[in-house]
Amino acid sequence: MADIFSKQKRSKIMSKISGKETKPEILVRSYLFREGFRFRKNDKRYPGKPDIFLPKYKTAVFVHGCFWHRHNCKKGKLPKKNREFWEKKINDNVLRDKKNIKALEELGLKVIVLWQCELRNKDLKKQNLLRLVEMIKSNLPS
Numbered sequence: 001m002a003d004i005f006s007k008q009k010r011s012k013i014m015s016k017i018s019g020k021e022t023k024p025e026i027l028v029r030s031y032l033f034r035e036g037f038r039f040r041k042n043d044k045r046y047p048g049k050p051d052i053f054l055p056k057y058k059t060a061v062f063v064h065g066c067f068w069h070r071h072n073c074k075k076g077k078l079p080k081k082n083r084e085f086w087e088k089k090i091n092d093n094v095l096r097d098k099k100n101i102k103a104l105e106e107l108g109l110k111v112i113v114l115w116q117c118e119l120r121n122k123d124l125k126k127q128n129l130l131r132l133v134e135m136i137k138s139n140l141p142s
């Protein structure tokens with residue numbers, strides 16, 4: 001069946017659905033790139049395919065959506081509807097996250113998690129991106 005959307009538009013829609021390339025991730029990546037950091041995206045060789053992997057700093061960065069990864073904030077709350085379904089689904093995510101972080105740390109890597117809500121406005125973005133850069137830099141072996 002012919003697709004009613006162009007290839008480009010379709011992939012844009014699909015990426016929105018799968019959440020593979022969420023906006024906060026893009027924001028963090030372009031900031032780090034402008035700051036001169038070089039990194040790999042979703043490197044499959046590492047547990048959990050970190051959103052950002054910085055080989056020089058032996059650091060993995062995840063940019064987590066508050067709902068999907070259960071942040072302790074307003075957006076991390078479960079909906080009342082279909083609560084059981086969501087509880088199980090999100091629990092699975094949280095367990096997977098924990099496992100991945102542990103596995104990464106066991107490889108001697110530093111893991112930084114940035115939450116979606118920490119980037120929700122201009123001030124928070126500035127503050128938390130600066131903090132992120134400091135955290136990354138602090139892991140540079142001397």
Ligand SMILES: [Zn+2]
Pocket residue numbers: 066071072073074075076115116117118
């Ligand atoms: Zn949050």
